[in-house]
Amino acid sequence: MALVLGPILRHVDETSALVWVQTDGPAEVEVLDGRARTFEVLGHHYALVEVTGLTPDTTTEYEVVVNGSREWPPADSDFPASVIQTRGPATAHRHRFVFGSCRYPKAEDPKIDEKLGLDALDCYAVRMRRLPVDDWPDTLILLGDQVYADELTPQVKEKLETTRTSTVGPSDEVVSFQEYEGLYRHTWGDPEIRWILSTVPTAMIFDDHDIRDDWNTSDTWRRQMDEQPWWRDRIRAGLASYWVYQHLGNLSPAELDASDDYRRVTEIDGDCWPHLVDLADRADAETDGVKGIRFSFRWDLGATRLTMIDSRNGRILAGGARKMLSDNEFDWIEQQVTDGVESLDHVVLGSSLPWLLPPLLSDAETLDEIGARHDGWVGRLAEKIRQGADLEHWPAFFDSFTRLSRLISGIAGPGHGDENVGPATVSVLSGDVHHSYAARAEFAEPTDAAVYQLVCSPVHNAIPPYMKGVFRLGWSPRLARVVRRWARFRGSPQLPVAWHNALGPLFGNTIASLILDGRSARVTFEQPDLDGTLHAAGDMSLTGESVESVRR
Numbered sequence: 001m002a003l004v005l006g007p008i009l010r011h012v013d014e015t016s017a018l019v020w021v022q023t024d025g026p027a028e029v030e031v032l033d034g035r036a037r038t039f040e041v042l043g044h045h046y047a048l049v050e051v052t053g054l055t056p057d058t059t060t061e062y063e064v065v066v067n068g069s070r071e072w073p074p075a076d077s078d079f080p081a082s083v084i085q086t087r088g089p090a091t092a093h094r095h096r097f098v099f100g101s102c103r104y105p106k107a108e109d110p111k112i113d114e115k116l117g118l119d120a121l122d123c124y125a126v127r128m129r130r131l132p133v134d135d136w137p138d139t140l141i142l143l144g145d146q147v148y149a150d151e152l153t154p155q156v157k158e159k160l161e162t163t164r165t166s167t168v169g170p171s172d173e174v175v176s177f178q179e180y181e182g183l184y185r186h187t188w189g190d191p192e193i194r195w196i197l198s199t200v201p202t203a204m205i206f207d208d209h210d211i212r213d214d215w216n217t218s219d220t221w222r223r224q225m226d227e228q229p230w231w232r233d234r235i236r237a238g239l240a241s242y243w244v245y246q247h248l249g250n251l252s253p254a255e256l257d258a259s260d261d262y263r264r265v266t267e268i269d270g271d272c273w274p275h276l277v278d279l280a281d282r283a284d285a286e287t288d289g290v291k292g293i294r295f296s297f298r299w300d301l302g303a304t305r306l307t308m309i310d311s312r313n314g315r316i317l318a319g320g321a322r323k324m325l326s327d328n329e330f331d332w333i334e335q336q337v338t339d340g341v342e343s344l345d346h347v348v349l350g351s352s353l354p355w356l357l358p359p360l361l362s363d364a365e366t367l368d369e370i371g372a373r374h375d376g377w378v379g380r381l382a383e384k385i386r387q388g389a390d391l392e393h394w395p396a397f398f399d400s401f402t403r404l405s406r407l408i409s410g411i412a413g414p415g416h417g418d419e420n421v422g423p424a425t426v427s428v429l430s431g432d433v434h435h436s437y438a439a440r441a442e443f444a445e446p447t448d449a450a451v452y453q454l455v456c457s458p459v460h461n462a463i464p465p466y467m468k469g470v471f472r473l474g475w476s477p478r479l480a481r482v483v484r485r486w487a488r489f490r491g492s493p494q495l496p497v498a499w500h501n502a503l504g505p506l507f508g509n510t511i512a513s514l515i516l517d518g519r520s521a522r523v524t525f526e527q528p529d530l531d532g533t534l535h536a537a538g539d540m541s542l543t544g545e546s547v548e549s550v551r552r
Contacts, residue, residue, distance in 0.1 A: 002023065002024050002066065002071055003021055003022070003023060003024075003064065003066060003071045003072055004022040004023060004024050004044075004185065005021070005022040005184065005185050005188055005189065005194075006019070006020050006021035006022055006064075006072075006194070006197075006198070007019045007020065007021050007031070007064050007072055007082065007197075007198045008020040008021075008188075008197045008198060008202060008249065009082070009084065009197065009198055009199060009200065009201050009202065010048075010201060010202060010203075010248075010249025010250065011201065011249060011250065011251065011252050011253070011299065012084060012085070012086060012087070012201040013086070013087060013252065013300075014054075014056040014086055014087050014088050015052065015053065015054045015055070015056065015086065016050060016051060016052045016053075016054060016253055017050075017051045017054065017084045017086070017201070018048055018049070018050055018051075018249055018251075018253065018256075019031045019034070019048070019049045019051060019062070019064070020046070020047070020048050020049075020245075020248065020249045021046070021047050021049070021064060021066075022044065022045065022046050022185075023038055023045045023046075023047065023066055024045070025038075025045055026038050026040065026045055027045065027047070027066045027067045028066075028067060029047040029049050029064065029065070029066055030049070030064070030065040030066075031049045031051050031062050031063075031064055031065075032051045032054075032060065032062050032084075033051065033052065033053055034049040034050050034051035034052065035049065036048060036049040036050070037266070039265045039266055039268065039272050040268075040270060040271050040272060041177065041240070041244060041271065041272050041273055041276060042177050042178060042181075042271060042273050043271075044181050046244055048248050048249065048256070050253050050256075051084065052253075054084065054086050055086065055088075056086050056087065056088025056089065056090075057086060057087070057088030057089065057090040057091055058085070058086055058088075059083050059084070059085045059133055060083060060084045060085075060086075061081040061082070061083050062081075062082055062083065062084055063082075072198070077191075077195075079129050079191070079195040080129055080133075080199075082195070082198040082199045083133060083199050085133070085136070085138070085201075087138075087301060087302055091138075091302060092302030092303050093302060093303045093345055093516075093517070093518050094138075094302075094516065094517050094518070095138050095139065095301050095302065095304045095346075095515075095516045096137045096138050096139075096513060096514075096515050096516070097137065097138070097139050097140075097141055097306075097348065097429070097513065097514040097515075097516075098124065098137040098139070098140050098141070098200070098511060098512070098513050099140070099141035099142075099143060099350075099429050099431075099454075099456055099511075099512050099513075099514065100120065100121065100142070100143065100431060100456040100457065100458070100459040100510060100511050100512060101142065101143035101144045101145055101207065101352060101430070101431020101432060101456065101457045101458065101459065102144070102145040102207075102209075102431055102432065102434060102457045102458035102459060102460070102461045103119065103121060103142070103145065103146065103187070103458065103459040103460045103461070104116060104145075104148055104151070104153075104458070104460050104461045105147075105148075105153055105186055105187040105190075105460075106119065106153075106190065107153040107154060107155075108153070108154075108155060109153070109154050112153070112154070115462050116460060116461060116462050116509075117460070117462070117508065117509050117528070118460075118509060118528040118530075118532055119190075119459065119460040119509065119528075120459045120460060120509040120510055120511040120526070120527065120528055120534070121192075121193065121196065121459050121460065121511055122190060122192045122193060122460075122532075123511075123528040123532045123533070123534050124196070124511050124526075124534060125192040125193065125195060125196035126192055126532060127533075127534055128196065129195070136199070136200065137200055137513065138200075138201070138301070139200070139201050139202070139203060139299075139301065139306070140196070140197075140200040140201070140202040140203070141202075141203045141204075141306070141308075141350055141429060142202060142203070142204045142205070143205060143207070143350060143351075143352050143429060143430060143431040143432075143456070143457075144205055144206055144207025144208075144209075144210065144312075144352030144353075144431050144432060145206075145207045145208070145209040145210060145352075145431070145432070145458075146187065146188075146204060146206065146210055146246065147180070147183050147184055147187045147209070147210055148183075148187075148209045149173060149174045149180065149183060149209060149210060149211060149212060149238060150170075150172075150173045150174075150209060150212045150213050151209065151213075152172055152173065152174070152183075153186070155186075156174075156182065156183060156186055157171075157172055159182065160172075160174070160179065164179075168229055168230045168233075169230035169233070169234070170230070173212070173234075174234075174237070175230055175233055175234045175237065176233060176237050177236075177237040177240055177241055177273070177276075179237070180237050180238065180241035181241065184241065184245050202249070203250055203297075203299060203306065203308060203350070204246040204247075204249070204250060205246075205250075205295070205308050205309075205310060205312075205350060205351075205352050206242050206246060206295075206310075206312055206313070206352065207312055207352035207353070207431070207432055208312060210238065210242060210246075210312075211234075211235065211238040211239075211242075211312075212225075212234070212238075213390075214387055214390065214392065215312060216312055216313065216315045216317065217386060217387055217390075217392040218317060218322075218372070218383060218386060218387070218392070219317040219318055219322075220383050220387075221387060222317060222318075235280065235284050236276075236277050236280040236281065236284075237280075238280075239279070239280035239283045239284060239313070240273075240276035240277070240279065240280045242295075243261075243276065243279060243280075243283075243293075244276070247295055248262065250295075250297045250308070251297065252299075255297075261275070261279050261293075279293065283295075283313060284313070286316055286317070286318045289316050289319075289321060289326055289327065290316075290326045290328050290329075291313065291314055291316075291326055291329070293313075294310070294314070294329055294332065295310040295313055295314065296308055296309050296310045296314065296325075296329060296332065296333060298336040303343070303344055303345040303346070304344065304345060304346045304347075304348060304516055305336075305337070305341075305344055305346075305347055305348065306348045306349075306350060307333060307336045307337050307347075307348070307349055307350070308349075308350040308351075309325070309333060309349060309350060309351045310325070310329075311324050311325070311351045311352055311353045311394070312352060312353075314326065314329050315397075322369070322397055322399070323397060323399065323400050324394060324397040324400035324401075324404075325400060330400070330403060333407070334407055337349070337407060337411060338407075338410070338411060341411050341422060341423060342421050342422050344422070344423050345423060345424055345516065345518065345519055346423050346424060346425050346426075346427070346516050346521060347411055347423045347425070347426045347427070347449075348426075348427050348429060348514070349408075349426070349427070349428045349429070350428075350429050350430075351394075351428060351429075351430050352430060352431055352432055353392075353393045353394060353430060353432050354393055354394065354428075354430040354431075354432065354433060354453055354455050355394045355401070355404055355405075355408075355428045355430065355453055356394075356428070356439045356441060356453035356497070356499045357393055357394075357395060357433070357474070358471060358473075358474025358475045358480075358501075358505075359474070359475070359477075359480035359483075359484070359499070360473065360474040360475075360476065360479050360480045360483050361470075361471075361474040362393075362395040363395070363480070363483045363484055363486075363487040363492065364391065364483065365391040365392070365393055365395040365396035366395045366396065366398050366487055366492050367483075367486070367487050367490055367492065368382050368385055368386050368389075368391045368396065369382075369386075369391075369395075369396045369397070369398060370382075370490055370491050370492065371385075372386060393432070393433075398492070398493070401496075402493070402496050405443075405496040405497045406496060408426055408428070408441070408451055408497075409443040409445065409447065409451075409496070409497070411423065411426060411449070412426050412443070412447035412448065412449035412450075412451050413446075413447045413448030413449055414445065414446055414447060414448050422448055422449065423448075423449045424448075424449055424450065424519040424520075424521065424543055425449055425450045425451070425452065425516075425521045425542050425543060426449050426450075426451045426452075427451075427452050427453075427454055427514060427521070427523075427542065428452070428453045428454065429454050429455075429456075429514070430453065430454070430455045430457075431455060431456060431457035431458075432455075432457055433455060433457055433471070434457050434458050434461060434463040434467065434507075435455070435457065435463065435468070435471050435504065435505045435506060435507050436455055436456045436457060436504055436505065436506040436507075436510045436512065436525050436537075436538070437453075437455050437475075437501060437502075437503060437504030437505045437506065438452055438453070438454050438455075438501075438502045438503035438504060438523055438538070438540060438542075439452065439453040439455075439499045439500065439501055439502060440452055440499060440500055440502045441453065441497050441498070441499045442497070442498045442499065442500075443496075443497055443498075450521075450542050450543055452502070452523075452542055453499065454512065454514065454523055455504075456510050456511065456512035456525065457510070458509060458510070459509060459510065459511060460509050461509070463507060468505075468507050471505050471507075472505060475501045475505065477500075502540060503523075503525070503538045503540050504525070504538060506525055506527070506537050506538055508527050508537075509527060509528060510525050510526065510527050510537065511525075511526050511527075511534070512524065512525045512526070513526070519543065520541070520543050521541070521542040521543050522539065522540060522541045522542060522543075523538075523539070523540060523542060524536055524538070524539045525537045525538040525539070
């Protein structure tokens with residue numbers, strides 16, 4: 001048996017690590033002292049190997065053995081050995097995150113590849129292999145659109161034409177789990193990407209293109225999609241494949257032990273697909289304002305905490321509700337973020353969708369939400385604009401936007417009493433919007449922590465030229481004031497937070513680093529030159545200035 005995809009290093013703590021693999025048949029997979037049997041989904045085979053007994057603050061090389069045969073690293077690999085770096089007391093107050101979103105695969109079409117430019121994550125991996133291990137990042141965060149299920153490369157479209165047996169479903173989008181399997185393999189199969197995923201612990205969350213553009217934009221959108229005869233197959237395949245390829249590795253070993261769904265797939269003798277269909281239906285359905293599965297998660301990384309927010313599947317839209325997350329899930333988020341926050345140096349929140357957009361666009365989304373509540377042609381027009389212009393970020397769910405803002409202002413202070421108690425920074429990492437920036441947030445009350453929205457998008461994609469002008473205008477203070485007055489006139493509540501552009505906007509393929517050292521923090525945005533060398537397109541300290549009291 002051979003590896004089809006992986007290994008992918010996922011959750012790592014002081015003494016354990018999870019390694020995900022896909023094999024070409026049923027097998028026992030070994031990584032160091034960890035062993036796991038594969039589980040089967042429609043003829044495809046997966047394993048999540050838990051490695052235990054590791055020593056804190058160490059770096060350990062590893063191989064992957066499948067049915068007794070070494071399958072990783074490849075015999076002809078010119079990359080360094082894959083390693084597991086554990087956390088511990090010596091590294092508790094230092095952490096380097098690398099993050100970004102919207103990574104389209106290589107198209108192998110000269111015109112498309114020229115338009116897309118060089119993959120920033122691919123270039124980062126190439127640079128990384130020349131660096132000492134101590135200079136490698138501690139965590140990679142992929143903030144959505146890991147795969148583009150609705151925007152396929154020419155070779156994937158061609159394969160669909162030759163392999164799809166049913167005529168139901170769009171010809172240029174994946175529909176089945178089998179097609180998703182090929183898409184993940186196509187997207188994550190590059191040697192550079194396979195290697196960096198094998199050696200940097202990676203956290204993932206999905207966004208709309210992992211399923212379909214505008215996924216869960218509104219209740220109207222959901223009802224329109226439910227009318228499509230192929231949609232039920234598509235949403236089941238999308239959520240089931242997400243659970244297998246992305247979500248499982250986000251969980252800690254303790255959470256896996258407590259997961260009835262994971263226990264079921266490891267116990268089933270044969271195909272797990274019927275169980276994953278049930279899982280996907282539970283994840284998709286709204287029952288009394290609650291989703292059946294929570295995809296948000298938390299990683300504790302020494303004196304830094306990462307809490308990832310599912311701002312796509314977690315939405316509650318039925319029966320007149322409009323929430324980014326159910327009340328139950330938001331309660332869970334608040335508990336994870338505030339638990340022992342006084343002992344943390346830094347709080348990091350991940351959301352595929354930005355909390356803070358360019359101010360003009362933020363108010364435009366809130367205005368559209370107000371318009372969509374109306375009956376008749378006004379509501380229909382607002383809904384059409386919402387779907388056509390992708391007006392469905394946090395400000396388009398204004399009550400959720402307000403709740404998140406209050407959560408952040410609360411953990412940012414004041415009231416800790418000692419300047420070295422409680423987080424020095426609160427950073428919200430996001431993607432989606434195909435430009436990169438850092439925005440400084442300011443609240444009515446002074447805060448002890450500096451609060452930033454950090455957006456890195458895309459890692460590898462293109463943006464229409466006219467959208468660059470739109471995003472630049474979106475940061476115009478003069479236009480923002482005009483639109484804010486109009487929003488207030490049309491019924492928008494007063495904003496719970498003010499913000500201004502501190503860096504950017506940057507356009508083009510970008511990878512970002514959030515570097516935490518003690519109570520200090522800085523962010524660097526890097527873009528590839530024509531030869532693949534990464535250069536700093538933007539760099540700034542997040543802890544070098546005071547936080548002022550401002551109200552918009």
